[in-house]
Amino acid sequence: MGIFDVKLVPLLIILFNSVWSTSSNSISESLLQCLSTHLKHSNSSKEIILTRNSSAYSSILQSSIQNLRFLNNSTPKPKVIVTPFHESHVQAAVICSKKHGIQKRFQSGGHDYEGLSYVSYAPFIIIELFNLQTIHIDVKNESAWVESGATLGELYYLIAQKSNVHEFPAGSCPTMGVGGHISGGGFGTIFRKYGLAVDNVIDARIVDVNGRILSRKSKGEELLWAIRGG
Numbered sequence: 001m002g003i004f005d006v007k008l009v010p011l012l013i014i015l016f017n018s019v020w021s022t023s024s025n026s027i028s029e030s031l032l033q034c035l036s037t038h039l040k041h042s043n044s045s046k047e048i049i050l051t052r053n054s055s056a057y058s059s060i061l062q063s064s065i066q067n068l069r070f071l072n073n074s075t076p077k078p079k080v081i082v083t084p085f086h087e088s089h090v091q092a093a094v095i096c097s098k099k100h101g102i103q104k105r106f107q108s109g110g111h112d113y114e115g116l117s118y119v120s121y122a123p124f125i126i127i128e129l130f131n132l133q134t135i136h137i138d139v140k141n142e143s144a145w146v147e148s149g150a151t152l153g154e155l156y157y158l159i160a161q162k163s164n165v166h167e168f169p170a171g172s173c174p175t176m177g178v179g180g181h182i183s184g185g186g187f188g189t190i191f192r193k194y195g196l197a198v199d200n201v202i203d204a205r206i207v208d209v210n211g212r213i214l215s216r217k218s219k220g221e222e223l224l225w226a227i228r229g230g
């Protein structure tokens with residue numbers, strides 16, 4: 001049996017402890033302005049930036065919370081939910097939240113039961129990656145590019161459609177997100193032979209704290225060393 005080396009698109013989680021000196025509302029306004037400016041060439045910015053007034057805000061927030069204990073009124077809510085369709089939208093969210101001192105929570109499959117991908121006790125935004133779910137499988141080279149918001153089930157399904165002798169060593173729950181699962185290692189039923197999911201990452205495109213895209217080509221082996229846990 002062959003094995004896929006999956007290259008994925010994880011995003012660094014960067015937490016900021018910022019001094020909250022301006023009023024919360026004015027920061028929300030300036031954050032929104034910053035996002036709108038950065039996304040002005042995108043014709044779907046209303047779909048990407050969801051405020052509490054957006055009709056999709058509540059349903060997306062609720063569907064992203066997998067631990068139902070957090071589904072109550074006392075759980076802090078994000079100022080904005082950003083739903084990127086392209087890596088440039090992630091860059092915009094990172095740049096604007098940094099500029100305005102707002103924390104961010106990245107979410108792929110939402111399976112973090114401690115709420116790390118959707119709860120913060122400081123003002124925050126959620127960068128919800130479900131629209132970034134493209135999977136390109138290259139059977140000839142035994143590799144695949146997988147976007148963070150794809151689920152393991154989608155990855156397994158597409159591999160099986162293309163090949164009956166390949167697999168990817170990762171967890172058993174099909175609704176887990178590739179981004180969060182691989183970021184945490186990711187073990188499954190064939191890991192004793194093929195290692196963890198993260199051991200099989202051979203390249204990545206990462207948005208860093210300054211909104212730059214890093215890749216193996218631009219950053220070399222150190223990037224992969226860090227992704228694999230050092």
Ligand SMILES: Cc1cc2nc3c(=O)[nH]c(=O)nc-3n(C[C@H](O)[C@H](O)[C@H](O)COP(=O)(O)OP(=O)(O)OC[C@H]3O[C@@H](n4cnc5c(N)ncnc54)[C@H](O)[C@@H]3O)c2cc1C
Pocket residue numbers: 009010011012013105106107108109110111112113116117129148170171172173175176177178179180181183184185186187188
């Ligand atoms: C029902 C269930 C079954 C599970 N089974 C297994 C299993 O078989 N094997 C196993 O190893 N683990 C298993 N887990 C654990 C699972 O792998 C982790 O909870 C994993 O972090 C979930 O990833 P997610 O993307 O779905 O979750 P999320 O909640 O979206 O993300 C989890 C964490 O990763 C961060 N993150 C998400 N996307 C990115 C990204 N693109 N870049 C950087 N950080 C990101 C989030 O901010 C959060 O801190 C299971 C969990 C559950 C709830």
